Amino acid sequence: MEFNESEFLIETIVPENELIISRTDLRGFITYANETFAQISGYLIDELVGNPHNLVRHPDMPKRVFKQMWETLLKGQKWEGVVKNLRKDRGYYWVHATISGVYKDGKLIEYKSIRTPIDYQTKLKHQKLYDEYRNLDNENIRRVIYT
Template sequence: MDITFDMFIETEVPEDEVIISRTDLQGVITYVNETFAKISGYSAEELIGKPHNILRHPDMPRSVFKDLWETIRKGENWSGYVKNMRKDRGYYWVFAEISGVYKNGELVEYKSIRSPVPKEKRIEMQDIYDDMRWADGENVRMVTYLPFETFEKLERAADEKKMSVEAYIDSLL
């Protein structure tokens, strides 16, 4: 079994960089700048044509994205803090500013400009988002340490059932 702990590795967005992307009206990526590709760990080709939520980190409350979509569909600008998941399952924080792109007065796509977030703000937002997910009954983040032998037992039992360890644990609950 391939176990990875990359999800705990943060990539910091450099202070002098800006991440830019555009999506169609359904949220499918139509353009990314080189900085976006580099920070996300994907190539531009891997991102173009994919839904923007390919980057959604499980720590992000659903209500944040509900508010985002409700706001931009009304023709208003949205801004907020977003924790994204990289291709390698690491993560990065950005302050996102999303607005419509209009041609001849008609909304044709959305553009997003994202900038770095100071460390203190990342910590504050993680706490806020943890509380929001808890209040909304969403997934709760938990990190624990198991004796190696216990993990091996879980791994063998999951392998026998042709399941991931996470899926096996879920099946026991």
Template sequence: MSITQRGDELHFDENLFIVSKTDLQGRITYANDLFIQISGYQEKELIGAPHNILRHPDMPKAIFKILWERVQAGNEVFAYVKNRTKSNQYYWVHAYITPIIDTKTKQLIGYHSVRRAPSAKGIEVIAPLYKKMLDAEARGGIQASRTLLDNTLSQLKVSYDAFILSYE
């Protein structure tokens, strides 16, 4: 697989995809080979573990609140996410997360995520925004972070989805 390292940051080939599935509580039920390799965990360490095992402290909680609200409501969501590996390295992804619906019962049974390498332009824009959101969270909690994001999107006159997808 094509994973390169620059300092503590890992990069993967733009033609490859990180894939995982979780149950309704966010516990990993499937991880593809690239996910296993880049995370630094063994498959047996990942399966059954909460997906937030990869949560990097540079990620605003408000972004994960948006993700969970959307997928729990049965909607897809896109996001830029900075993940932390087992050895405390990191890697950015452009994530696409969808609910998994049982075709027979029409019930939500889990979540599916496909992540690809993010664009450099996307990271240039997203990383400073996430830093501002973290600062807002430190001062006023998740709602302050969400308000900062909403105000930013309002000033740009774009929806969250349009903003994220504009940096593909």
């Protein structure tokens, strides 16, 4: 499927009063997605459940952020961070994510993620930071070319 680079410029704003909630198995495959997650991401719940959570990973996100996230989670700790996600229509949305383990009888059985909106200054700060990370790590950097 081919997309015009300008499609990556369309932002969906997460409403202030909404929480995006999902759960994944230990490999990162979605086991639960709330209606807000579906609406904001542009997917149906049935399209989300059963797929890896990185289905919504935006190409602007540096690999090091997710490496650090997994390192934190595998230590049994809660991870928090700012994430830019990719919508089904190739637009994007920004969130503050809190991810932690779900335990049953003391055993880790899955992960839960709660995402909330962030303000414009936080988005701008993290976009610049993530561009810098991708540059330092020699990851692909998208450029929008106008013709």
